[in-house]
Amino acid sequence: MSAPTTAREFRLASRPTGYPTREDFTLAEVAVPEPGPGQILVRNRYLSVDPYMRGRMNAGESYIAPFEVGEPLEGGAVGEVVASGSDEFAVGDAVWHFLGWREYALVDASAAQRLDAPSSHYLGILGMPGLTAYVGLVGIAPVRAGDTVFVSGAAGAVGAAAGQIARRLGAGRVVGSAGSPEKVRLLVEEFGFDAAFDYHDGDLAGQLREAAPDGVDVYFDNVGGEHLEAALEVANAHARFALCGWISGYNTEPVGVRNLGLVVGKRVTLRGYLVRDHEEEYGEAFRRDVSAWLSDGGLKYRETITDGFENTPGAFIGLLRGENVGKAVVAL
Numbered sequence: 001m002s003a004p005t006t007a008r009e010f011r012l013a014s015r016p017t018g019y020p021t022r023e024d025f026t027l028a029e030v031a032v033p034e035p036g037p038g039q040i041l042v043r044n045r046y047l048s049v050d051p052y053m054r055g056r057m058n059a060g061e062s063y064i065a066p067f068e069v070g071e072p073l074e075g076g077a078v079g080e081v082v083a084s085g086s087d088e089f090a091v092g093d094a095v096w097h098f099l100g101w102r103e104y105a106l107v108d109a110s111a112a113q114r115l116d117a118p119s120s121h122y123l124g125i126l127g128m129p130g131l132t133a134y135v136g137l138v139g140i141a142p143v144r145a146g147d148t149v150f151v152s153g154a155a156g157a158v159g160a161a162a163g164q165i166a167r168r169l170g171a172g173r174v175v176g177s178a179g180s181p182e183k184v185r186l187l188v189e190e191f192g193f194d195a196a197f198d199y200h201d202g203d204l205a206g207q208l209r210e211a212a213p214d215g216v217d218v219y220f221d222n223v224g225g226e227h228l229e230a231a232l233e234v235a236n237a238h239a240r241f242a243l244c245g246w247i248s249g250y251n252t253e254p255v256g257v258r259n260l261g262l263v264v265g266k267r268v269t270l271r272g273y274l275v276r277d278h279e280e281e282y283g284e285a286f287r288r289d290v291s292a293w294l295s296d297g298g299l300k301y302r303e304t305i306t307d308g309f310e311n312t313p314g315a316f317i318g319l320l321r322g323e324n325v326g327k328a329v330v331a332l
Contacts, residue, residue: 003032003041003082009102010312012067016057019251019320024057025073025313033106035085040095040107047100047309047330048076048123049316051156054250063274073101076123078115085109094118096127103309103332124327125301126290129157132244132275133165133220134286140273141218141240145170148212150231152176153222153247154196155183157327162220163193164299168289171218175211177204177227179322186325191300199223204230215239223248225255232262243272251320302326 006029013026035041053075056067067073077100081093086109089095094115099105115122124130137143149166153159154176163174176187176196187196195211208216208230215236221228224246231241248255263270293299304324306315312330319328 003043003104005032006030007032007103008309009072011072012057012069014069015059016054016251020054020057020313020317022313022317026070027310028072032104035083035106037085038109039085040081040089040109040112041083042077042079042095042097042099042105042107042112043082044077044079044100044103044105044332045118046078046120046123047312047332048127049312049319049328049330050075050128051245051247051250051320053316054320072099074098075100076128077105078118078120078122079105080118089114096122101312120303120305120327120329120331121301123329124157124303125161125294125299126287128275129327130161130290131279131283131286132158133161134290135273135275135278135282136220136242136244137162137165137169137218138285139278139282140271141220141242141269143169143171143218146172147217148173148175148214148236149218149220150175150177150208150212150216150234151193151220151222152199152227152231153245154178154187154191154193155325156222157324158244159220159222160187160191160302160326161299163187164191164293165290166218166220167192168293168298173212173214175208175216177208177223183325186302190302199227205233208234218242220244221246225249225257229257229259232257232259232266232268235262235266235268237266239266239268241268241270243270247320304328306330308332 011026095112097107097112149171151163155178177199184196187193197207219231219241222245225248
């Protein structure tokens with residue numbers, strides 16, 4: 001189908017203080033460009049909203065450039081090519097690219113990946129969140145047969161995948177934390193966790209010790225702060241920690257970890273990582289393994305899909321407040 005002459009995009013209106021609000025985003029109408037040589041025009045079908053985007057709304061140096069006030073935001077997106085100036089892509093091809101938060105995207109062909117279909121799964125279990133979980137438990141804090149694995153923020157896109165992947169890698173017990181009784185039940189009844197608890201109930205170390213009475217061998221950390229502190233309390237000697245995120249400090253003042261001295265006596269390995277550093281090493285194995293686990297029913301997957309491009313900021317804000325289960329996606 002041909003593209004319209006104008007389309008909408010979201011821009012950062014101001015840098016949030018605390019949790020973002022709708023006023024931190026501006027909806028703008030822009031001209032839809034024609035692709036030049038080596039470019040493709042993509043009609044976006046699904047947009048990804050992810051916790052790391054909150055950090056990009058702050059000024060200052062980080063591992064990825066901050067969003068600029070007044071400029072379009074960006075993130076993972078899946079869509080269809082509607083015009084092509086590249087020999088590598090034809091009209092109708094399904095692609096993944098990184099120019100989300102807009103209805104139509106002009107993308108350099110070198111920055112797009114061809115897909116089998118325009119599926120939202122490529123923003124979740126078959127995309128960055130799934131790869132993040134896989135890398136963390138295969139390469140960063142390798143799971144060994146019989147290990148007890150603890151996953152914080154386990155009802156989100158990365159956490160739900162991590163718990164199930166840990167099981168497929170041979171974990172003997174999988175424990176998760178989540179933010180509501182409904183999510184706790186979901187972890188156990190649908191995603192196959194052995195035990196789970198609601199972190200709002202307090203005494204994280206006590207709840208974790210009850211859920212993992214033999215201690216924790218591997219911790220997959222999406223939350224940081226008090227969760228990391230509790231994991232250190234319950235960690236076994238030579239435990240491995242994969243530090244994936246710190247969502248507890250994205251919108252509020254970060255909470256310090258008061259018991260880091262336990263790392264020495266317990267000989268714990270803590271390793272932070274960025275998934276983009278490991279795509280080349282683990283990408284092929286990830287796609288092979290996760291595709292097989294999805295096909296045989298051994299990996300369950302949930303999405304929270306928000307309909308309507310105009311609702312993208314709301315989907316993002318809801319994600320930061322824990323309103324999603326599994327991957328948060330906007331359908332255009």
